[in-house]
Amino acid sequence: MLIKRLNIKIILSVVFLLIMALAPLFLSDFRLSLLGKFITYAILAVGLDLIWGFTGILSLGHGVYFGLGAYCMAMHLKLVSSNGELPDFMSWSGVEQLPWFWQPFHSAIFAILMAFVVPMVVAGLLGYLTFRNRIKGAFFSILSQALVIITVTLFVGQQGYTGGTNGLTNFNSFLGMSLGSQDTKLVLFYVSLCVLTLVVLLCLWITSSRLGKILIAIRDGENRVRFTGYNPVVFKVFIYSLSAGLAGLAGVLFVLQEGIISPAQMGIVPSIEMVLWVAIGGRGTIVGAVLGAIVTNSAKTTLSEAFPTLWPIFLGAMFIIVVLFFPKGIVGTALDTRFKWSKKVFTKPVFLRSKP
Template identity: 60%
Template sequence: MMERLHTNTTRKWLLFGVYMLSSVSLFLAPYMLSDFRLNLLAKFLAFAILAIGLDLIWGYTGILSLGQGVFFGLGGYCMAMYLKLESSGGKLPDFMSWSGLEALPWFWVPFQSFWFTLLMIVLVPMALAGLLGFFTFKNRIRGVYFTILTQALVIIAVTLFVGQQAYTGGTNGITGYRTILGFSMSDPTVKQTLYWITAAVLIGVFFFARWLTKTRFSRVLRAVSEGENRVRFLGYDPTYYKTFVFMLSAGLAGIAGALFVLHVGIISPSMMGIVPSIEMVLWVAIGGRGTLLGAVIGTLLINYAKTGFSEAYPDGWLFFLGGLFVIVVIFLPRGIMGLLQDGYRYVKRKVSQHEKRTYFALGKSDRGV
């Protein structure tokens, strides 16, 4: 009993040290990286926020969604609409003029308010996820059928945003922002501040998700993942739990999309497609499902590998990236975190065996002393 308590305490302190070191490193990054590398890191941190939400629904609840790109895009478009209106100085955005519009569409008007935009970044993706999730989960659509349904959502959303060029910018999307709240987005100080905001949001989201996974609510989610019918027989309605966590993941994806726009300066329907949505699932799978930290590690590792391979081998980087995916999926089915956990258990077992051999090698007199 005491040995188990000591092990748990050591593990908690070890994790605390990892979290603190990671947090400090994130906030010190602007002083160690170039502007280009800092911008890349900021973009990857935004992706990590989405990955945490995806891990909550897939790793903890067993719901595989291939439509997270839609929620990511909705959050990005909400932020882009505000930035475009501010940068145009109250005039009609250029792509609307080219399409023949003479007045600002009614649903664009409220996005002149920054605070309304912040609200919509979260509420719009959550509302769509709540509508889709409630009716599908209520009708007990799950597994591969739900996954296919989310793919259909992606196709519908991309087709809609491409077709409505006068309102969404079409295939080119929305770009050409210059200011946010009156500050120039090209100012290095503004870029640094936006990076710190993104890092702070990621840390806050991570610890919120970690707290959530320690509550009774998380136990129900895991029970739903392992046996939904048993949960229903115990008196819980899985529909509401699954819908809530699906909405939560969509809200996090919307936040990630908005932060992505601030750092990259563009949002288009291509970022909402099936391929980006599948990549998002790979981030979590390679990092390790059901670990949260694995989702963050997988996101950063894969995106940095993608960038590094494309820079070093512009003609063959896709082969390197594909090989990395194959190796991890075949040899590390539990992801990177699974490998680290196995390594930790191996070291702990070896240390325990060494302590036992040392104990039995000592004489009674030595043990008495």
């Protein structure tokens, strides 16, 4: 049964990736840019599904890790666009020289590395302190939201170093490529798609390996795992840190395509929306997280264009319907329906069975 489910996920992934690869042929530049942004959201959603769907850790603060990764890349882009001068927002805030912690971000490699490392370090510290004290469930979710409030308040208050509520924007180029060029946007789209493919393959491999079985066991019975000799803290800290690193990676690709990052994009509301992407797509399926992120954000964009004043109501109704009537999400419900139908078709009727 597990092998069949895995095969179906792989088939769905291949079909989805082929459709995405051909998207530039039938989408306008604007729509393609939106799809590229949704793909970065999908990368984050996959990491979130890894900890929530398979390990039972509900994080309501993943917007922080997404934002930290985006800010690391934005700092490099801002320095490049400043042409060796002090960034404009620092001058407006009275800062006279570039802060020491900004200096290393002149290097693109350092910025990308920090976008992955910084979220992992923050998540590792939070995870170790909470999981070590056996804090889980709703209590951990509340702590993750507290992290969001602290981080957003810090970034808004330090306007001279972070840009305050406006965040960081007005980027020109990356690695010599103009970010406003359509060719660059097409390249970034395919880079995002390739990264998403690698992330999905990595997570499918993790969840189908022995590590994945341990994560599921922790989700279903952490005390039993502890009694068998495993230390759940080590596994939970590792997978939570990895998920945060993937969120930071998504932030890098997001800011390259969107051209802006602000504290508002790492707040409580965006963090809760990220969880809804996974719930709608299908918790514990990996592929469902990708589908949920893209479908939900596409619906949000379409509804806001068609119904400028009523779209939040339609979007909220969609969330309620999925949670109440399709608790396993789109992919989870589809897989269950498929296997129930398969079992019904291939099960031999009682009156046709040979008597002993």
